[in-house]
Amino acid sequence: MLKPLLSVRDLRVDLNTRSGVLHAVRGISFDVAPGETLCIVGESGCGKSMTSLALMDLLPRVARRSADEITFDGQDLTRRRIAGKLRGRRMAMIFQEPMTALNPAFTIGDQMVEAYLYHVGGTRAQAVDRAAQMLEKVGIGSARSRLGQYPHQLSGGLRQRVMIAMALMTDPELLIADEPTTALDVTIQAQILRLLKDLQQELGLAIILITHDLGLVSRIADRIVVMYAGAIVEEGTAAEIFDRPAHPYTRALIDCIPQPGKTERGAPLGTIPGVVPLLIGRQDGCAFRDRCSLAQPRCADDIPTQDAGSHHWVCIHGGQA
Amino acid sequence: MSYLLETVGLTRRFQVGQGMFKPKATLHALNGVDLRLKKGQVLGIVGESGCGKSTLAKILLGLLAPSEGSVLLDGKDIGTIGRMDFTRRVQPVFQDPFSSLNPRKTIADIVTMPLRVHGIGTDAERRKRAAGIMDMVGLPARFAERYPKELSGGQRQRVAIARALVMNPDLIICDEPTSALDASVQSQILNLLMDLKRELGLTYVFISHNLSVVEHLVDQVAVMYLGRVVELGSTAQVFDAPQHPYTRALLDSALTVAPSLGVPDIGLGTAFPNPLAIPPGCPFQPRCPRAFDLCSRVRPHPVDVALGGAACHLAEEPLRGAA
Numbered sequence: 001m002l003k004p005l006l007s008v009r010d011l012r013v014d015l016n017t018r019s020g021v022l023h024a025v026r027g028i029s030f031d032v033a034p035g036e037t038l039c040i041v042g043e044s045g046c047g048k049s050m051t052s053l054a055l056m057d058l059l060p061r062v063a064r065r066s067a068d069e070i071t072f073d074g075q076d077l078t079r080r081r082i083a084g085k086l087r088g089r090r091m092a093m094i095f096q097e098p099m100t101a102l103n104p105a106f107t108i109g110d111q112m113v114e115a116y117l118y119h120v121g122g123t124r125a126q127a128v129d130r131a132a133q134m135l136e137k138v139g140i141g142s143a144r145s146r147l148g149q150y151p152h153q154l155s156g157g158l159r160q161r162v163m164i165a166m167a168l169m170t171d172p173e174l175l176i177a178d179e180p181t182t183a184l185d186v187t188i189q190a191q192i193l194r195l196l197k198d199l200q201q202e203l204g205l206a207i208i209l210i211t212h213d214l215g216l217v218s219r220i221a222d223r224i225v226v227m228y229a230g231a232i233v234e235e236g237t238a239a240e241i242f243d244r245p246a247h248p249y250t251r252a253l254i255d256c257i258p259q260p261g262k263t264e265r266g267a268p269l270g271t272i273p274g275v276v277p278l279l280i281g282r283q284d285g286c287a288f289r290d291r292c293s294l295a296q297p298r299c300a301d302d303i304p305t306q307d308a309g310s311h312h313w314v315c316i317h318g319g320q321a
Numbered sequence: 322m323s324y325l326l327e328t329v330g331l332t333r334r335f336q337v338g339q340g341m342f343k344p345k346a347t348l349h350a351l352n353g354v355d356l357r358l359k360k361g362q363v364l365g366i367v368g369e370s371g372c373g374k375s376t377l378a379k380i381l382l383g384l385l386a387p388s389e390g391s392v393l394l395d396g397k398d399i400g401t402i403g404r405m406d407f408t409r410r411v412q413p414v415f416q417d418p419f420s421s422l423n424p425r426k427t428i429a430d431i432v433t434m435p436l437r438v439h440g441i442g443t444d445a446e447r448r449k450r451a452a453g454i455m456d457m458v459g460l461p462a463r464f465a466e467r468y469p470k471e472l473s474g475g476q477r478q479r480v481a482i483a484r485a486l487v488m489n490p491d492l493i494i495c496d497e498p499t500s501a502l503d504a505s506v507q508s509q510i511l512n513l514l515m516d517l518k519r520e521l522g523l524t525y526v527f528i529s530h531n532l533s534v535v536e537h538l539v540d541q542v543a544v545m546y547l548g549r550v551v552e553l554g555s556t557a558q559v560f561d562a563p564q565h566p567y568t569r570a571l572l573d574s575a576l577t578v579a580p581s582l583g584v585p586d587i588g589l590g591t592a593f594p595n596p597l598a599i600p601p602g603c604p605f606q607p608r609c610p611r612a613f614d615l616c617s618r619v620r621p622h623p624v625d626v627a628l629g630g631a632a633c634h635l636a637e638e639p640l641r642g643a644a
């Protein structure tokens with residue numbers, strides 16, 4: 001692998017709640033190489049969004065972040081001054097619902113220009129030129145006149161394009177996208193993802209894409225991190241995760257979704273019994289063991305990570321056990 | 322009459338304000354929709370937002386009156402069936418189990434509500450019936466005295482299903498019933514819906530944007546575009562051999578698990594369909610990768626509800642296409 005652009009070691013996010021400290025992210029480590037698409041996939045409450053917010057220093061007030069290491073291009077992101085210079089400039093983020101991420105009271109031009117002037121500087125005219133250029137790049141025609149429009153005048157797909165254009169204003173090297181297409185129609189989703197892929201090739205952008213949609217992940221990821229109950233349970237390339245899933249949770253999750261051509265129409269779908277464990281307090285052993293068909297007494301002990309090249313999983317069972 | 326549900330020329334218009342001094346515009350949310358559904362079958366409705374799916378759901382539930390056309394339940398216009406009789410036979414399951422349940426009522430209150438409204442049984446009998454239904458949908462009896470906020474999304478959707486089933490209806494209108502749920506919860510709810518259909522002989526209209534789910538669950542599919550049915554057929558016909566370019570684009574854009582396929586290039590362009598300015602000729606023509614001169618002038622024949630097929634010049638027989 002190339003020298004990583006982003007390195008995360010033992011990232012933890014704790015939330016203070018009325019019932020105690022909730023460990024939303026429980027010591028995860030991963031790298032993102034330049035130009036690579038890393039997908040973080042998991043179900044609600046697995047910690048995937050907390051992970052992305054932790055990277056961008058956007059955690060809610062009740063949350064505490066700690067990590068052995070978070071470095072971006074060798075610079076220490078846990079130091080506020082350094083993070084302040086990198087965030088929004090060399091690393092940018094887009095969110096699920098562009099209507100809530102865009103300010104309804106300002107034109108999209110104003111919002112695109114503001115961020116650019118803050119992070120990069122230059123004159124307003126230069127920033128406006130840049131904004132128009134970026135809108136064209138994301139496939140929005142008559143860009144100059146669009147700059148004067150307000151978010152509510154745009155369709156959902158166009159708003160998400162504007163969000164992407166805005167995020168790319170400062171020519172970042174890393175884009176973090178949290179469920180960027182979940183609110184969109186399938187046709188618009190395909191177009192937005194195609195656009196992200198094309199821009200990635202053109203600009204050499206690394207992307208961290210956070211989603212619950214396994215189908216989407218299978219199409220776009222170079223590497224995949226599967227999270228469960230705040231921890232990474234499996235990591236590998238798209239082919240490794242979908243052709244040879246090793247962790248019982250990954251396998252169960254893939255079996256839950258109807259796969260045209262593979263799942264017989266109308267046949268019962270796979271299910272995962274039980275519910276996600278409480279994230280309050282300590283968790284010993286495998287967090288999935290209460291729902292796992294392969295669980296054994298020793299699953300309550302420390303679970304070793306198994307390695308097969310680029311493919312890792314945290315489970316006592318072998319690949320096809 | 323062999324159809325449980327039939328719509329004939331269903332049309333719904335809305336008057337939409339365009340601003341303070343501009344005249345109101347007419348939005349055709351539905352335009353001549355003909356559908357038929359036999360008892361025990363599942364009809365899937367797919368299409369992008371703005372295609373009229375949700376308006377159709379509201380009309381089928383009697384929550385909105387059509388501007389023209391009619392909905393027939395067992396051959397009788399639902400306008401002539403009393404509201405109480407109608408709701409005994411047709412019940413909804415909506416997308417968001419967080420907003421469709423009253424947060425101040427216990428689960429038992431929510432599930433027995435339809436029975437109370439209809440004055441069926443004594444309090445004890447209603448409780449007994451609710452307990453039976455809750456058991457059927459996989460809700461533990463101890464949930465009866467809990468409140469919706471104490472339940473997970475999947476459990477709440479089970480409550481919504483229990484509430485729909487408590488009246489022993491014939492037809493359930495499911496409007497995006499699993500869109501708000503995680504994959505592992507979605508599969509449980511889909512399995513439950515399939516089991517209930519088999520056990521109780523239910524009939525579903527299943528509205529969803531998730532094409533894999535629709536393909537898995539339904540017997541027939543109607544593909545809608547800007548208020549019209551553009552393709553209609555059995556699941557095998559529509560998913561295995563789509564005829565309308567729009568259906569093809571929809572199927573191509575569905576991101577099924579297939580690491581080798583990558584992100585599709587569906588070639589629809591960035592034009593977004595505007596229900597306020599439906600183009601002449603074929604409504605899909607501005608986005609259609611296979612459009613030719615006829616498409617911008619002549620509107621394709623609507624889908625024949627008895628035969629199925631696609632409302633597309635390319636799918637029409639040469640003789641009909643020349644008309």
